[in-house]
Amino acid sequence: MITAMKNFHDLPIGVQNRVKALHPTDYEKWVFKKVPALSDKSLIEVLNEDDGYRKAVEYLGKVEGYLQ
Amino acid sequence: MFSPVSTRAGPKTHTRVLYVVQPFLGLDAIRISKDGGVWWVLDGVDREVYLGVASVQPRFFGLMTSVSDEVQLNAAFGGGTVSRRNLNKLAAGNFFGHSWLLGQKFRTSTASQDSQIRNIIDQRLNPHGETRLLADTRMSAEEHSFRSNRALATSGLLLGSSMSGYDDTGAQFAEINANLYARSMLPSVVGTHAAQVFYAAEAGYILGNADSSGLEKGLAAFDLGLLFISLPRTASNGLPKGINYQGTVYRVVNPNYLDSAWKAHAGNFRGSHRYTSVGRGGVYAGTSRRAVLGEMRFYDLNPADMAWVSREVNVGNILDLTNPSVRRKLGVSLGQLTGDGYFMTHAIGDFAQSRYSGILFPSAREAGASHLLLFP
Numbered sequence: 001m002i003t004a005m006k007n008f009h010d011l012p013i014g015v016q017n018r019v020k021a022l023h024p025t026d027y028e029k030w031v032f033k034k035v036p037a038l039s040d041k042s043l044i045e046v047l048n049e050d051d052g053y054r055k056a057v058e059y060l061g062k063v064e065g066y067l068q
Numbered sequence: 069m070f071s072p073v074s075t076r077a078g079p080k081t082h083t084r085v086l087y088v089v090q091p092f093l094g095l096d097a098i099r100i101s102k103d104g105g106v107w108w109v110l111d112g113v114d115r116e117v118y119l120g121v122a123s124v125q126p127r128f129f130g131l132m133t134s135v136s137d138e139v140q141l142n143a144a145f146g147g148g149t150v151s152r153r154n155l156n157k158l159a160a161g162n163f164f165g166h167s168w169l170l171g172q173k174f175r176t177s178t179a180s181q182d183s184q185i186r187n188i189i190d191q192r193l194n195p196h197g198e199t200r201l202l203a204d205t206r207m208s209a210e211e212h213s214f215r216s217n218r219a220l221a222t223s224g225l226l227l228g229s230s231m232s233g234y235d236d237t238g239a240q241f242a243e244i245n246a247n248l249y250a251r252s253m254l255p256s257v258v259g260t261h262a263a264q265v266f267y268a269a270e271a272g273y274i275l276g277n278a279d280s281s282g283l284e285k286g287l288a289a290f291d292l293g294l295l296f297i298s299l300p301r302t303a304s305n306g307l308p309k310g311i312n313y314q315g316t317v318y319r320v321v322n323p324n325y326l327d328s329a330w331k332a333h334a335g336n337f338r339g340s341h342r343y344t345s346v347g348r349g350g351v352y353a354g355t356s357r358r359a360v361l362g363e364m365r366f367y368d369l370n371p372a373d374m375a376w377v378s379r380e381v382n383v384g385n386i387l388d389l390t391n392p393s394v395r396r397k398l399g400v401s402l403g404q405l406t407g408d409g410y411f412m413t414h415a416i417g418d419f420a421q422s423r424y425s426g427i428l429f430p431s432a433r434e435a436g437a438s439h440l441l442l443f444p
Contacts, residue, residue, distance in 0.1 A: 021322065024373055035368040063367050065339030066352070067322040067374065 004048050007031070011047065018060045019043065022067070037062075308394045310385030310424050317353035317381055317440050318360050320374040329377045332444035342410060343417035343427055343441050350417075351442045355428070362434030383442065387424040389416070390438050406432035417441075 005011055008028040011019070023030040031044045038046050038059055046052045046059075321329045332349030344350045354360035364371055388394050389405060404412045420427055421443050431437035
């Protein structure tokens with residue numbers, strides 16, 4: 001059985017690192033924030049959806065590319 | 069023999085014909101220039117008009133036109149029509165299949181007729197093996213159009229043809245694919261404008277129709293054996309003219325990447341961005357801070373965590389998609405450029421990359437703002 005991710009520390013470690021890099025000041029709170037680019041869902045909501053990991057990684061990749 | 073006749077060659081006769089058909093075609097106006105050129109105006113876009121007479125000839129491929137929110141596929145010699153909402157991809161079969169559909173007529177979209185149409189496509193229309201893909205109605209109409217044009221463009225045979233279609237909202241989406249994607253894939257064959265393809269038809273081997281919104285009642289004309297082709301009036305080389313962009317542009321970057329802020333780096337190539345698909349790099353910048361802030365809001369980034377950079381640029385040959393007339397010339401709407409999907413914008417980016425230094429495009433996040441993409 002897959003356990004739902006409830007907070008930042010439940011996220012895959014790779015995702016944690018990427019979120020920290022993008023939101024160094026408030027990453028623990030940020031994962032609960034609704035994001036327009038995620039269809040107004042939070043990252044943690046998305047990650048708990050079917051196919052959520054792919055969507056989350058796609059979002060992170062897009063943002064990272066934009067900010068490089 | 070198919071014998072296209074430019075109205076420039078004999079304006080009087082053909083002009084009379086055009087005036088006769090004008091009410092049937094729903095044109096805004098027909099204009100005649102002093103040098104005898106004739107064009108019509110449809111949806112605010114000037115379109116050159118060509119008129120020819122089609123006759124039975126095996127190498128004369130089909131011609132497609134669209135009807136409001138559905139698409140009609142017309143066999144060239146009249147009588148053959150497949151009509152069903154969003155079946156624009158069938159045109160590929162028509163181009164390759166020439167008169168196979170002669171005498172066939174389908175309307176509506178019941179499951180049995182869908183199946184019947186598919187069978188005809190699979191069995192008869194396409195010896196080149198492309199329509200099986202194109203006939204798969206499970207894909208979105210836009211994806212169909214994209215794929216079908218890509219198939220056509222890569223077939224090595226044609227074209228610059230018109231794959232006309234409308235999505236479910238009534239927005240036209242296909243012309244850009246036909247005219248731009250085909251050109252980007254086969255610049256040496258397709259040339260720079262479908263008009264050239266049409267002229268090549270005089271040699272007897274290619275026919276292109278770049279009009280995907282006109283000829284709304286063109287079926288009758290085809291049935292009578294008359295062929296109309298209308299092309300957007302463009303610059304002589306068929307491309308919107310690039311502009312010179314001068315001004316300050318802005319970016320926000322991760323502070324760790326300040327050194328590469330104005331370079332198309334590996335991370336940029338890896339990502340799929342609005343006008344650059346994976347593998348196509350480019351530097352995106354806002355032409356105002358407001359434009360950049362709009363993007364940051366969308367991705368929910370904290371400006372305080374980022375570094376702002378700006379620079380003065382003065383660069384020529386920029387495709388200006390903020391200009392409505394350029395968008396009209398390319399057959400693309402503002403909504404198509406600022407929507408969530410990247411199909412259309414990637415096609416434009418592919419097309420523009422080898423022809424322009426960059427793209428000035430409207431912001432999808434901040435109305436009235438714009439961004440500048442500079443190709444590497």
